[in-house]
Amino acid sequence: MLFVGDDWAEEHHDVALINEEGRLLARRRLSEGVKGIEALHGLIADHLDQEGSGQVMVGIETDRGPWVAALLAANYTVFAVNPLQAARYRERHGTSGAKSDKGDALVLAQLVRTDRAHHRPITSDSDAAGEVKVLARSHQSLIWAA
Structure with missing residues (x-):
C-alpha cells in the first residue's frame, strides 16, 4: 500500500509518497495539469510492487477539480x-509549527496512513450526476451569453 500526500497550489502540487511503515519513498513538485498528473502516475508506478498491484491512498486538501x-x-x-x-x-x-508545501505533503501522507479511518473517502460522481453538471454548465453559459 502506498500513501500519497498532495499539497496543491494554483500552479503546482508538492507530493510525498510513503510506505506502510511511514518511510518516505519520494518527494516531488509537479506542475498542474496533464503533465503533472502523468508524472504522479509514473512516480506511483515506480513504487508499487512488481505486478503493479496495491492500493494507493491520497490525502489532499480539496474535493474537486480536474486533478x-x-x-x-x-x-x-x-x-x-x-x-x-x-x-x-x-x-x-x-x-516548529512552520508551514511548508513539501512538509505539508508529508503531513497529508502520514495522516492518511495513520488516521484515514477518521476521514471519508471522496466518491466519483454517478453518470447521472455528471450529465446534470454538463447540463447546468451549458445552461449557465447560455444565460451568460444572452
Whole structure:
C-alpha cells in the first residue's frame, strides 16, 4: 500500500509518497495539469510492487477539480482533508509549527496512513450526476451569453 500526500497550489502540487511503515519513498513538485498528473502516475508506478498491484491512498486538501477527478479515475482512494485538520495534525506532530508545501505533503501522507479511518473517502460522481453538471454548465453559459 502506498500513501500519497498532495499539497496543491494554483500552479503546482508538492507530493510525498510513503510506505506502510511511514518511510518516505519520494518527494516531488509537479506542475498542474496533464503533465503533472502523468508524472504522479509514473512516480506511483515506480513504487508499487512488481505486478503493479496495491492500493494507493491520497490525502489532499480539496474535493474537486480536474486533478482530483484524475486521481479518482485512476482508482486511487482519495481523502479530502480539511485544511484546519491538516494544520492541527501538523501541530500535533511537529514543534516548529512552520508551514511548508513539501512538509505539508508529508503531513497529508502520514495522516492518511495513520488516521484515514477518521476521514471519508471522496466518491466519483454517478453518470447521472455528471450529465446534470454538463447540463447546468451549458445552461449557465447560455444565460451568460444572452
